[in-house]
Amino acid sequence: xxxxxxxxxxxxxxxxxxxxxxxxxxxxxxxxxxxxxxxxxxxxxxxxxxxxxxxxxxxxxxxxxxxxxxxxxxxxxxxxxxxxxxxxxxxxxxxxxxxxxxxxxxxxxxxxxxxxxxxxxxxxxxxxxxxxxxxxxxx
Numbered sequence: 113x114x115x116x117x118x119x120x121x122x123x124x125x126x127x128x129x130x131x132x133x134x135x136x137x138x139x140x141x142x143x144x145x146x147x148x149x150x151x152x153x154x155x156x157x158x159x160x161x162x163x164x165x166x167x168x169x170x171x172x173x174x175x176x177x178x179x180x181x182x183x184x185x186x187x188x189x190x191x192x193x194x195x196x197x198x199x200x201x202x203x204x205x206x207x208x209x210x211x212x213x214x215x216x217x218x219x220x221x222x223x224x225x226x227x228x229x230x231x232x233x234x235x236x237x238x239x240x241x242x243x244x245x246x247x248x249x250x251x
Contacts (some may be wrong), residue, residue: 116237119201119237119240120174124148127175129173130157130171130174131168131171131172131174132202134167134168134171135168135199138164139203140202140204141212142203142204142213143205143210144210145210145211145212146211146212146213147192147212148212149212149213158219158222160220161192161222161223161226162223162225162229163226165199165200165222165223165224165225165226165230166226166227166229166230167230168226168227168230169193169196169226169227169228169229169230169234170197170229170230170233170234172191172192172227172231173188173189173192173230173231173234173235174175175192176188176191181235181238185235187189189231189232189234189235191228192197192230192231192244193224193227193228193229193231196226196227196228196231197223197224197227197228200219200220200224200227201220201222203219203223203240204220
């Protein structure tokens, strides 16, 4: 049986594109100096971190095939969250070299929470079972 999510099967590297693009955007945003980011004040920056890393967690979840999510969803969910935390720590490390920016453990915690929420939503929605693009064709 041929699957309709043929794009990811025929071109498996396409699975990585959303996460890589978001990581590039995060790297670029982390390069902005403190004056350029002064509009993002203390409580709201955690919300932005959480929302961004929720998307990143979902994009990391796309890295694994339907088979992986069917067999061991908890293991792959943990891997996705760990990848989010690693990305958050590297982002904070990069910010430590940018003038006017500081490293914050609170940001890494917000990244962890956001990544976890994104992966939980992905696992609960189960796109590999629910949406037509992920289901097997009738052929």
